[in-house]
Amino acid sequence: MYPMKKIRKEFPVLAQNTYLNTASSGLLYDSLMDYRQEHDFDFLIGGSMFRESSSNFLNSVRQSIGDFFTCDAKNIVLTQNFSLGLNTVLQGLDNTKKVLILDEDYPSVNFAVTNKGFDVCCAKIDAKLEENIKAAIQKNRPDIFVFSVVQFTNGILIDLNFIKQLKSEYPNLLIIADGTQFCGTQIFDFKSSGIDILGCSGYKWLLGGYGNGFILFNDNILEDTTPDSYIQNAKETDYDPSYTNLKARFECGHLDTFSFGSLQYSLQFLSKTGQDIIQQNIRELAEYTHSKLTKLHLLEASVLKRKKHSSIFNIKGDQKLFNYLREKDIITSMRGNGIRISLHFYNTKEEIDILLDALHRYR
Template sequence: MKNLRKEFPVLSQYTYLNTASSGLLYDSLLDKRQEHDLDFLIGGSIFRNSQQEFLNGVRTTIANFFDASANNTILTPNFSLAFNTLLNGLEKDKKVLLLDQDYPSINFSVQSKGFEVCFAKVDASLEQNIEKAIQKNKPDIFAFSLVQYINGIAIDLEFVTALKTKYPDILFVADATQFCGTKNFNFKDSQIDILGCSGYKWLLGGYGNGFMLFKDSVLDHLTPVSYKKTALEVDYDPSYTNLQARFECGHLDTYNFGSLKNSLDFLSKVGIKTIEHTIQELTSFAKEEFTKLNLLEHSVLQRQKHSSIFNLNTNEKVFNHLNERNIVTSLRGTGVRISLHFYNTIEDLEVLLKNL
């Protein structure tokens, strides 16, 4: 892993502990991006002639990486855009279960569109809170992040599987932006109906790309009756009601989606299981050391498993102190958030601990 650090110029200048805010650009990806624009420069519209074939290759790469169906994979500039498109296709009489501290791109989007909402509390008993909320409120949809962006609490995927088996009629929609790229994940075997992700964080894809994965037949639940009726009455081609037509309106940027494809290939070469193991080692060390310094909230301390995101119980003064010493973190919630990826090392954490 230390040799791979040479791919990331930022790491020679900073102790970078901020992937939850933005993943890093790396040398070989920069080469590919420059090659893309050179092809466009000298080809013009000829370059665009192969766009559809190229984008199909991007979908296939995403599907293979997460063991999903390429036909049920859609490309989107970011999770938020696709999620709002999804919500626009749902009848507003649906009741949606949310997590009370979840990312505003989920919670605000749902609440602002007039859905009836209910909440489960994010704490040490997250899974039990979710099931109690389902029993009490009987929601039609459960929309949630797999990893909480503020404190890094991660929902138990085995619990999600058991919950969906118990409540098969609830539509499970997951934001995996703070998850994908940190663990080996099989979408087909999961009980999640729809999984979305922006590619600029743990997948290292840069900005302007993301995807959504759908289980078979889910589209039928997302397309309004009026949409289907119009397509039939005006005699539009059936493709106007498929996943791509519903979610991929207009042209797609081969530069950005090419970056995502290249990064998935890059992560595959490193090995997602190797990445997962490295992150687990860093996370275990970090949690142990942060616990000694009394820097973690009670909810995190009480949970056996945790993501690689931590919110440290400190303040803006400490954040500025770290920043002055080229230690890159984020202010989130009531503390300083740090996040660890495979290009981080124990030495990075030791630099942080020394300054804390």
Template sequence: MKNLRKPFPVLQQYVYLNTAASGLLSEKVFDFRQEHDLDFLVSASILKEKQGKLLAGVRETVGNFFNCAANRVALVPNFSYGFNTLLEGIEKGKKVLLLDEDYPSINWAVTSRDFEVNYAVIDENLEEHIETAFKANTPDVFAFSLVQYISGIKLPISFLSKLKQLYPETLFVADGTQFCGTEIFDFDASGLDVVITSTYKWLNAGYGNAFILFSESAPNKIAPKTSGFNSLQGKYKAQEGNFLGKFEPGHQDTLNYGSLKVALQLLKDVGMKVVEERVKNLAGEAKEEFTKMNLLEDRVVKRKIHSSIFNLQGDDKLFNQLRSNDIICSQRGEGIRVSFHYFNTEEELEELLRVLKGSV
């Protein structure tokens, strides 16, 4: 097997279990960023003349990676910008279903607008709660995270696909920030209408870049009001009208979007089958051990499907003890969040368990 850790120098210093907070910068992305800014330093506007071609290449790379036509891929600076732009394109008074305690960038953005909002509870019976909410008051929009940022609870794509078949008129809008990059994801086959993803976590693409994937029918339900210079320019925007342009007003950052292209190429080189298998195996081993130690919430223990994000029972003392042992994690909610990516190892899990057991 390839040395999956070599592209990430920080792994030589730490047991890095914090991808759910911030992904790593790879040497390949770093090299691209240096070369890009060197080109800008010596060529200025000549580099910007190539912007259209570069951004078209990023769009095509994203589309190929997630199986979404390039003319349905928007490039945005982060999830919040893309999601708020989308919400501005939805009529006031629409019924929106959210998940209680979901990521604030979703729930706050919706509740700050004039929508009729309902919630489904996040617990071991999450799917049943969602189905009940749909039957009781079918939403116009269902907005949710594919993976919960605190607990790591994960909604299976298979469940969402079946639900969409039952409620084809509901607009399914998913936050893929804690999901994309952890397993193979076929957007067109998923049945989802919109997936918005910040890429600084599991895709390891750095900050300042995100993308939106749209189904063919999604533009029929969204009418964004945003506009600006460049909204109607570019290979795909010019050919397909200005829907994508509504999400991309103004000048785009070729440094950050170019970083996304390089990061996706690295994942492609590793192979998403390898990534998915390693993440799944590490998550399974971790959940088994954490369950034995009574470190997980009951709602997580009782679910069959889970992500590689775990919130462990622990206080400031334990968190500081982990950091003093060079184990990088985060305090989230009422516990300590750890997360495992494909470059993590079984030995790192053992090191984590050693410190945890020593603290009991």
């Protein structure tokens, strides 16, 4: 378990900036940089011999992901990013099915659904998100529900107990979740979550850098969502199973051990730091920030009315305020109608105070 002061020294960006932008990109850190350099040095001196053990290595990456999120390694697919993985999942589903989405969800989620010809229905994202979803299901009887666990613009966090209950009430509803703005922020047991398929890119809260992601499938779901034609054609060929198995539809071509090794290294780094400590730090920071921004009347009503929230906030502000904050080395993002700030475990209350002081001076 690493002490927090030592951890912050791992991230050079934090020494020069008030970095409140993990929802846009997680940070590279010193020990991961060392790992990546060592990886490429081994490739440099080994060439093809370096790749001879790649299959076993990628299996170990799946196992690390499974250990971190409580999912059997055999049910884990590696993908370069969430969007590619989701599109592959949806390509394998019957597009005569009815799909429920959330009205202002991440474009990589909603466009992936709408451009494939599914019969689409929507639920509104507001303070009554879960009630809206339940009403939409009762009215439209969808076959599939696709959503982000955390909304990328304002940080609204869906109630995961609600999802578990939803699966209990509608066991035939295929539940597909985007965990990119969620995974790494709190301890998560996928196997008992009620979610059938969860995808995630590794470059945000998991600190894995770009070019890596994964999809978790609950038992039998990978086979159930693979087209019958694919399964039949695979049985009728003499190709090596690595080209025709159920995962090959997602993992076609060579996977990059540099990218997936980075993800594995960061999962181990987060585990050594302590998932419980990370969860607690993020929760305390989020509660502190929520309280302060509420007093300044900077949060939207839908966020204020919810009992629980993530560590992503969208505050009232325009391009001028965004530019002002950047001049003060406070790193945020313009999203929706405001400025998005996002907090990871390496942030501190002092950094939130720096933001608040800047907002006060701007006003």
